[in-house]
Structures are given as structure tokens and as C-alpha cells.
Amino acid sequence: MSLIIVGSVALDSVKTPYGEAEEVRGGSAVYASMWSRHFCTTRIVGVVGSDFPQKHLNMLKEAGIDLEGLEIADGETFRWVGEYDNLNVAETKDTLLNVFADFSPKLPESYRNCDLLFLGNIDPVLQMQVMDYVNACLIAVDTMNFWISSKKAELLKVLSKADIIFINEEEVKQLTGKRNVFDAAKAALEIGGKYIIVKQGSYGAMAVGHDFLFFLPVYPIYKVVDPTGAGDSFAGGFLGYIAESKKLDHSIMKKAMLYGTVTASFDIQDFSLAGVKSVTRQEIDQRVEELVGYLTLD
């Protein structure tokens, strides 16, 4: 199966207790695609400004990612400036939308029929546009508190058509008005999705479906340097594994959780994509096996 990822391509400036990185490669589409590429044909839909370094585009191409859907617009690239104090929650210091402000996803005709579509965390109005354009077998959606507050009606429509919903613990509580995370995830299932993937930061993630519940703690990382992109890296490994498996059932879902957890674990070990490029599929599989070992009950 092939995967289309719609999301941001950005230049991030990040400060964590372990140092700083300025104007480095970032964005949900970049993080997700750099992991899904290990599993399936990956296409990006997004926009960068004319200032986006050619070497970054080359890196993505060399990684085997299809950039036909990545628009290069006049103006400056989307920028995000963030800081982490406790390595679990990012504090956004600045967001410069730039070319992203007028972004309207333009999908090549060849993208119209796709197996798996990942709508990264962007305006639900744009998410809906893409949904309407693409004939996708499976649709996965990510969102955030900002859209829950500002465009709830549009977001609910998007979620009602999704198969897989990525959302973090605070956000699923905000979305549903429930204080208990299990309760909130169940209520979210009434809105949409076959599976709700509740991300719980350093505590792992849980998958909730109709008559289905599965928990997964994180792969142990002893030095978390920069959590930026962890959620998108999770989505990349997770959806990549589903695309590779060519189907979605409870058993595939559990393994997809393992893969997402492991790809996120690689991401947080260094700033931006440092180290990510060189990780091999074999190393991913090894960590999955190791994580399974930590969970085995016998």
C-alpha cells in the first residue's frame, strides 16, 4: 500500500535542557515520512517557501520520498519556535505561518487513488478538502487543542470520516468533555474512527476501538534530547507498518503501535532529524523485538 502524508514542512528552532537547534528541518510531514519510507511508498503534500534549503529537499528525495505534491511557493517557509522544560510538553514561543497561511493542498492527479491517507495536524477545513478529493481506503487524522477550540464543528466532520484518530490525552478529554481518559476515548469513538490512538507522551499510548483496548508503554530512552516530532514519528512508523501489512485488524493494530513507539523512540534521542536518516529497518525491528521483551508476561 502507498501512503500520502499531508502536513507541514517547516524550519524549527528548538531549545531543550540539552541544548538548542536553530532553523532545522521539521514539520509533521517530514517527521512522519522519514519513518514511513522504511515500510511503504510515501508521498508528501505540503508547501515550503523559496527560502527552503535545497539540501533539505535533496535529503527527502534521497530518502526515497515522493515530493510531487510538495509545492514551492514564493515567500518564506513555515517556522516554529519552541522550548521544552520538562521534556514532555512543548511551549510554543513563536509560530510564523508564512507560506503556510495561504496553503491549499494541491494534489497531483496521480495521488487521487490512494491506499492510506494521513492528514497531519493542519486546519480541519484543509483536511476536509483533501478527504473530498482523494479516494482513500483508510484515513488517519491528527489534530490538536488549537483546532478543538477554534474549529470544532469542522473538526468533528473530519473525525466522523476518519478510520484512525491520533490525539493526545489532554486533547481527547478537551474534545469530549470527559475527565477520565478511558471514558474520553470511548466518547471519541462515538464521534468517529475505528480506532482512537491516545498519545500519552513519556507514558506511552493506548489504542481504543469498539470492543478493543490495548496499551503500550514507551521504549525506554535514558536521555531524551528533543521530543519535537515524536507524535509524527509515531504516526509515520505506525501507518507505515499498516501500509506494509496491507490490512488493518486488531493484531496489526497492536504491531503498528509497537512500530510507532519505536520510531518515536529514535526521534527523541537527538535534535531534529539528526540520527534519524541513518537508522535502518533492521534497527527498527530490533528495538521492536526488545520492547516486546519488556512487555512479555512469562
Next chain:
Amino acid sequence: MSLIIVGSVALDSVKTPYGEAEEVRGGSAVYASMWSRHFCTTRIVGVVGSDFPQKHLNMLKEAGIDLEGLEIADGETFRWVGEYDNLNVAETKDTLLNVFADFSPKLPESYRNCDLLFLGNIDPVLQMQVMDYVNACLIAVDTMNFWISSKKAELLKVLSKADIIFINEEEVKQLTGKRNVFDAAKAALEIGGKYIIVKQGSYGAMAVGHDFLFFLPVYPIYKVVDPTGAGDSFAGGFLGYIAESKKLDHSIMKKAMLYGTVTASFDIQDFSLAGVKSVTRQEIDQRVEELVGYLTLD
């Protein structure tokens, strides 16, 4: 194997988003023993005042708990007043030590040789006194931030002699000065213990040993009414299972984690011990089986 539990026997007043309970049965020794009794002979060492209701003592006796080591002193029983806003962290409103202020554990001669000793969260000086008196095969210790700040040297001594250390995530970071929980648990192992059990509230618990790492998320409770006693209920089920198994290895440790998680899950469904009394061993086993189902990877 038999289990001796040294800890508080208290009257708690608790407020949570679901209501209030005043002057109800509480204390670490009570919560832990009410669960361990399902698995093994359980003896309590502690103190209550002459105001402690006889019906509470009767309840413990009828539950099969040996109270020979429970002193009834002149004066008032230890009282704790607490409030929960988010159901994960208790805010202590008041602590009235009363007879507990002068508590010096008096152990009957028949308690001297014991299989398993649980030193609940009390002054490490008292914990050490008991350790010196008892010939125990296995020693489990619980502690809290208050003792880490105020009696660190004494606490380190206690921990160095323990086999199992219960500690929550923030406390293990405080104890070791590490910001990463995996790192902190490893550093704690250098202080003492064959296993460090890091409690993570609604996110579950992790067991860390030399060349051993195991995670366990919580059993899903959709309405958490009162988390008071969750940690001690965990310890009760956990240590009870070890006592019943008559040995401690990695496999027993994992099952003990399952039992502790399940006994804690019953505890938090209602105030104080409401509902706890009537839970059967069969119901505990059923929840363990259900939890295993949520974790199974196939």
C-alpha cells in the same frame, strides 16, 4: 509465606470531584492488609488511639487479619485530611499525627521470624528499628518525598537493606537527582533493592531490576472516585502474590505487578474501603485475566 505489614492505621477525611468521606478507615497498613489477606497470613504492626472505633477493628479481624501487633494507645488516632482535584495527586490539607507521633513499633515475639516484611511509608528510623528486630527473608519498603527531604541519610540506610522498593516517579527522581525516570530507577538500584517498583499513578507502574525491565499500564477504571490508598492496595496485592508464590523471580515479579495493579483498581472505585471488603479472590483473578488480555500482543 506470611507477611508482616508495618504502617499507619488512620481515620481519613477525603474530598474528590465525586464527593466527600469523613473520618473513614484508612492508613497504609489497613489498605495493604485488606488485599494481602486474600493471598497469605497477614499481620499488622501499628498504633491506634483509644477513639478508634471497635467496629473497624472487628472488620479487620473478621477479614482474617492478625492484629496482635496493633497497639491501642491512650490518645487520638492518626488522622489525614486530603483533597483531589485531578484524581492523580492528593493535596494534604491536614495531618494530625496524634498517637502516631510517639509510635515505636512493638513486635510480638511470634513476629520475629517472618517470611516477608512490608515497611509502609513511615519514618525511616522506625523502619530501621523493625528491620533490626525481625529476621525477614524478604523486605519491601515504601517511602515518600517528605522522608527523602528530611531524613535522607536514614532512608538511604533503610533502602540499602531492602529487597523491593516502592517509590513514585517524582520521588525516584528526587531521590537520585535524575530527570529521566529510567535513569532514576537505575540509579535507585545502586542504592538498594533487587527490584525498584516505580509507581506512575494513572499511567501504571514499572519494575526495574538488574538486567530486568517490565512495564504495566493500569487496569481501565472508567470512574475513579477516590485514589486514596491506591499505592498501598497495590503493595498489598503485589506482596500477597509473592508470599503466596513462596519465591521471587522475574516471572513472579511480573505476575505480582498484575495483582498489585488489579487490587489498586478495585480500591479507587469508591471511597475508603467501601466495596473492598466484599471483593473475592475470584474477582481479583478475573480482572488479572482481563488485564492480560489488554496487553497480549497477538
